[in-house]
Amino acid sequence: MSESLTKGGTIAAIATAIVPQQGSVGIVRVSGSAALKIAETLFRAPGRQIWESHRILYGHIRCPKTQELVDEALLLIMKAPRSFTREDVVEFHCHGGIMAVQQVLQLCLEHGARLAQPGEFSLRAFLNGRLDLTQAESIADLVGAKSAAAAQSALAGLQGKLAAPIRKLRTTCLDVLAEIEARIDFEEDLPPLDEAKTSWEINHILAELSTILATADRGELLRTGLKVAIVGRPNVGKSSLLNAWSRSDRAIVTDLPGTTRDVVESQLVVGGIPVQVLDTAGIRETEDKVEKIGVERSRAAAKQADLVLLTIDAESGWTEEDSEIYEQVKHRQLIIIINKIDLVKTIPELPFSSEVHPIVAAAAAFDRGIEDLETAILDAVSGENLQAANSDLAINQRQAAALTKAKISLEQCTDTMSNKLPLDFWTIDLRGAIQALGEVTGEEVTESVLDRIFSRFCIGK
Numbered sequence: 001m002s003e004s005l006t007k008g009g010t011i012a013a014i015a016t017a018i019v020p021q022q023g024s025v026g027i028v029r030v031s032g033s034a035a036l037k038i039a040e041t042l043f044r045a046p047g048r049q050i051w052e053s054h055r056i057l058y059g060h061i062r063c064p065k066t067q068e069l070v071d072e073a074l075l076l077i078m079k080a081p082r083s084f085t086r087e088d089v090v091e092f093h094c095h096g097g098i099m100a101v102q103q104v105l106q107l108c109l110e111h112g113a114r115l116a117q118p119g120e121f122s123l124r125a126f127l128n129g130r131l132d133l134t135q136a137e138s139i140a141d142l143v144g145a146k147s148a149a150a151a152q153s154a155l156a157g158l159q160g161k162l163a164a165p166i167r168k169l170r171t172t173c174l175d176v177l178a179e180i181e182a183r184i185d186f187e188e189d190l191p192p193l194d195e196a197k198t199s200w201e202i203n204h205i206l207a208e209l210s211t212i213l214a215t216a217d218r219g220e221l222l223r224t225g226l227k228v229a230i231v232g233r234p235n236v237g238k239s240s241l242l243n244a245w246s247r248s249d250r251a252i253v254t255d256l257p258g259t260t261r262d263v264v265e266s267q268l269v270v271g272g273i274p275v276q277v278l279d280t281a282g283i284r285e286t287e288d289k290v291e292k293i294g295v296e297r298s299r300a301a302a303k304q305a306d307l308v309l310l311t312i313d314a315e316s317g318w319t320e321e322d323s324e325i326y327e328q329v330k331h332r333q334l335i336i337i338i339n340k341i342d343l344v345k346t347i348p349e350l351p352f353s354s355e356v357h358p359i360v361a362a363a364a365a366f367d368r369g370i371e372d373l374e375t376a377i378l379d380a381v382s383g384e385n386l387q388a389a390n391s392d393l394a395i396n397q398r399q400a401a402a403l404t405k406a407k408i409s410l411e412q413c414t415d416t417m418s419n420k421l422p423l424d425f426w427t428i429d430l431r432g433a434i435q436a437l438g439e440v441t442g443e444e445v446t447e448s449v450l451d452r453i454f455s456r457f458c459i460g461k
């Protein structure tokens with residue numbers, strides 16, 4: 001995409017989803033200096049409708065060459081700079097399905113637009129100063145959000161709730177830098193540097209950075225979610241657990257061991273975190289060709305999961321087979337589910353304590369133990385950092401990396417100061433921090449970074 005950073009022109013794309021389940025309306029979005037011209041060429045509005053910014057016109061889209069009707073549609077005009085990209089933007093609001101939008105897009109491409117790259121509308125919004133980088137990243141997060149909490153956090157970012165404090169910290173760094181540089185340039189004319197104040201300011205910035213960095217773990221969880229695999233021997237109630245948890249009949253449950261043959265997935269939300277649950281085939285030695293493959297898939301699912309729920313049967317207690325499965329998963333983040341506790345008076349002994357692995361007692365067939373399970377999961381994944389993050393904000397890995405760089409530079413700066421090194425050295429560290437903070441919001445950013453960020457967007461965003 002890097003060419004497009006310098007490449008101008010008018011861009012067009014379908015802005016709505018192109019999926020088998022069609023929406024009832026589809027939008028073709030056009031941005032750039034030819035946008036209005038394209039609208040005038042393709043769109044006819046009957047009666048006395050006014051072609052003004054931020055108005056919707058009703059009319060018909062026709063092929064200019066053949067005058068063939070393509071769609072009955074609405075046209076939205078947003079003139080520069082009052083648009084998402086700050087360029088002239090027009091949107092054709094067509095009937096849903098792929099035919100109308102594809103034909104309209106094709107007509108736009110034939111009359112002065114080129115196909116937009118992924119994220120190119122948002123890139124223009126960034127390059128034209130409507131959004132900073134954190135806001136642009138939040139748009140991608142918002143579109144991809146799989147839980148209300150994830151969407152909430154992305155929206156906070158879009159409102160500039162991350163950019164604002166970062167900019168403030170950067171400004172403070174720039175002020176401190178100016179104070180020091182003045183001492184270097186005009187040493188004789190100025191009172192000496194107030195070192196206590198400078199040091200206080202840098203420590204204050206460091207504390208703020210730590211607070212923001214503490215939101216990274218939550219950000220990672222909200223964005224990527226958790227993958228949880230339910231594993232165990234056949235018939236212990238793994239599928240029943242998935243069904244009880246997802247309040248559905250997603251997986252087949254029977255009293256026959258070896259019922260589940262393939263991995264069954266279900267998407268849930270636990271404490272705001274998107275969770276993908278994998279119910280797997282019971283693990284055992286088997287000669288059955290299909291079941292064998294299923295067992296292999298269970299092992300693979302356990303390997304790729306962030307968290308494994310090793311499920312055992314309360315009635316039979318911990319068995320030799322459970323030990324064998326345990327050996328394969330014990331190095332993973334593990335929760336032990338003792339299922340079917342309705343059948344026993346006392347919970348069976350396990351070969352380890354609940355300090356080694358959290359233990360949850362459940363009776364999946366009676367929807368019991370789900371709350372405890374969710375609490376155990378949240379405890380398992382949430383370090384103190386998750387609690388420390390008492391805001392909606394949740395930074396991503398790129399932002400965390402840049403902020404960590406800033407933090408290291410400032411820590412070096414405090415070392416330089418306490419070691420009484422010359423002022424020139426202080427400015428080197430400060431500049432490093434300023435540069436890193438600028439990378440977060442995009443004041444200082446390279447094309448390759450922009451490329452990496454925006455190419456992850458979908459086309460039309």
Ligand SMILES: Nc1nc2c(c(=O)[nH]1)N(C=O)[C@@H](CNc1ccc(C(=O)N[C@@H](CCC(=O)O)C(=O)O)cc1)CN2
Pocket residue numbers: 027054078081082083084091
């Ligand atoms: N149809 C449609 N829906 C959409 C978008 C879009 O581009 N098209 N958006 C895009 O992703 C989001 C909304 N974002 C937008 C942000 C700014 C402006 C805009 O025109 N701002 C002007 C107008 C404000 C005014 O009236 O003064 C401005 O700020 O100058 C439009 C959409 C979500 N919904």
Ligand SMILES: Nc1nc2c(ncn2[C@@H]2O[C@H](COP(=O)(O)OP(=O)(O)OP(=O)(O)O)[C@@H](O)[C@H]2O)c(=O)[nH]1
Pocket residue numbers: 233234235236237238239240241252253254255256257258259260261280281282283339340341342343362363364365366
């Ligand atoms: N009493 C009791 N029975 C349960 C409970 N959970 C599951 N069952 C029963 O145990 C049997 C096996 O349940 P499944 O959920 O199919 O077990 P599974 O672990 O998925 O079995 P496979 O797919 O064969 O590996 C079914 O008859 C369930 O009704 C429970 O909490 N209590």
Ligand SMILES: [Mg+2]
Pocket residue numbers: 238239240251252253259260279280281282
């Ligand atoms: Mg099953």
